[in-house]
Amino acid sequence: MPRSLSIGEFARLTHVSVRTLRRYHEAGLLVPDDVDEHTGYHYYAAAQIPTAQVIHRLRELDVPLATVRRILDASATDTRSELVSEHLHRLEAELDRTRAAVRSLRRLLAPEPAPVEVEVRSVPRTTVAAVEDDVELDDVLGWYAGAMAELDATLGDPRGTPGGVYDNALFELGRGHVLVHRPCVEPPTRGRVHPVELPAVELAVATHVGDHDDIDVTYGEVGAWVVANALSVAGPVRETYVLGPRDTDDPAQWRTEIGWPVFAVTDLGES
Template sequence: MTSTLAIGDFSRATHLSVKMLRHYHEIGLLEPAAVDADTGYRRYATEQIVAAQIIRRFRDLDMPLEEIHTVLQAPDVAIRNRVIANHLARLESSLARTQEAVTSLRELLDHPQANVPIDHRRLASTPAAVITDIVDKADALTWYRGAIGELAATLSAQDINPAGPAGGIFDTELFTEDRGRATVFLPCDPVPEPIGRVSATVIPPAELATIVHPGPHTDIDRTYGVLAAYVTRHELAVDGPIREYYLVGPAETRDESLWRTEVGWPIFQARHPR
């Protein structure tokens, strides 16, 4: 005969609250061995203690309840292990982002004012292959990587060499509203025949105050902040989109610590062209 525990004793044995056990019963994740038809009292088999402990540990790792259910009900080991491996990969990715944020915060606290040189540049109009889209800021880095790859592949397929580093133009709304127009481009002459998302245009001239951000984009806001303070202090700022030029980016190396991104803030024309 199977030994059973009342829900209170099962709660003490597994460190899962009675409220949580009732919830798991309602959603079919951990059903009691028996439920009294008259009183509704739940009883759990001693063999269910291990299953409850597994559920608790998966919840400590923030695994969604649906995935825990899949693991417990998996028809074979391969399916179970795949679900677990996918979740562990998400945890590792989240941990990497947390470590990057901690490193960035420590650097910010230790060196609140970055000492990076700022230049002025006047850029002429430039023919280019472009991809433009409305982008959520949270997805901007992933979108940028895909767009850069698509631009490079299109130029290569049409035997066109880039005439300079890739760049990006970002409307103010992308920053102020977390969603806005973003454009990435590759300077080239001739420009490619339009295909897929890729089209051709002329990037307009601009007068910019520029600063080079080293490394990944996780803390590029610090570089933006230094540049904004500079143009404000010198009363140079004018309306216009921010530009970025990817002097060294994903097309050149997967090592983000080697990336070099030139950020350009629009300013009024400080000198007349000769």
């Protein structure tokens, strides 16, 4: 009969500290093979070594205790793999958000940030095929993907630079009107797709380079330029997707034009 391992021996073999093993016991994740009723000493079986190491790896990945227990209790390998994969996907999403935040901070904290290039551009009245709705700010990306897919499916030929019009309330209140569009000579009315006439407008335009994780920084830079040049924002912001996910999988190649509708501020001090 194989001998039992003391908690100290088990800790050395698994590289899991005695304190951590006691926590696993308290949480019901790894119960000792035997506990001496007189001394209270904990003893483990050699067969428990892989279990201890699996738990330790999962906890290093910040898998919640409840999920660790579900993984250990799952009898099917596929179920275990699915539970681990779900958590890894969440970790990857969190890592992407962390990387995006780091990029934004580096850009904001640069000692001499590159000046944004802004031009004032006259945009004529334009008829487009559009999908529009009131959307929560947190849901914009998902809604945009669905709306653009519907436009592409309805219009067929993917040529023509798409764009979006974003109501000020979206940013101020967290919910607002969003319209995405594609140029079209005779826009159809089908499903959510319908013709819309975008009014002529003067835009202060700058190009955001890369993915949209730090697009708010470019928004801020354009806004600062508008203020510095004695202009005022006069309507919903427009975005033009010169190059985006529909064109390339490389976010570094993406180019998004941000256009603030503007007008000159009258100097009331002048007679």
